[in-house]
Amino acid sequence: MKKLTIAALVLSLLIIINGCRKNKPAYEDTQVRIHNATSWVFYDFTLDPAGTLGDNPGLSAYNYGQVNTGSFSDHHKFDQVFRYAWIKLTMNGKIYIIKPFDYTSETPLAFGRYTYKMNYDAVADRVLIELVAD
Secondary structure: OHHHHHHHHHHHHHHHHHHOOOOOOOOOOEEEEEEEOOOOOEEEEEEEOOOOOOOOOOOOOEEEEEEOOOOEOOOEEEOOOOOOOEEEEEEOOEEEEEOOOOOOOOOOOOOEEEEEEEEEEOOOOEEEEEEEEO
């Protein structure tokens, strides 16, 4: 009986100690994928989530290649991601670029998985970006 009481006490202590640990974040990095919500296939889709103010992608850029209509790309890990990003893609035979003006007052996103949902505004003939937390 004494052994059973000691075992129960040790087990209770282990549960209490383990329950007091801080929860680790679900992810220890930031990952981004692309959702093509347009009627056209994206070709040569390049994303620089830390942004670039120039016409060419920076060192942190990643080329997702082709992203088919209505589909999602695989997630890719980045060091730093903002709610909007520098993007260059070819769609319907035309090159589209989203070029941030700057990131003043922007805070990088917390570790986790995110999706940039891409839409098309036919009236303005431009692609639109929307950040969605996965």
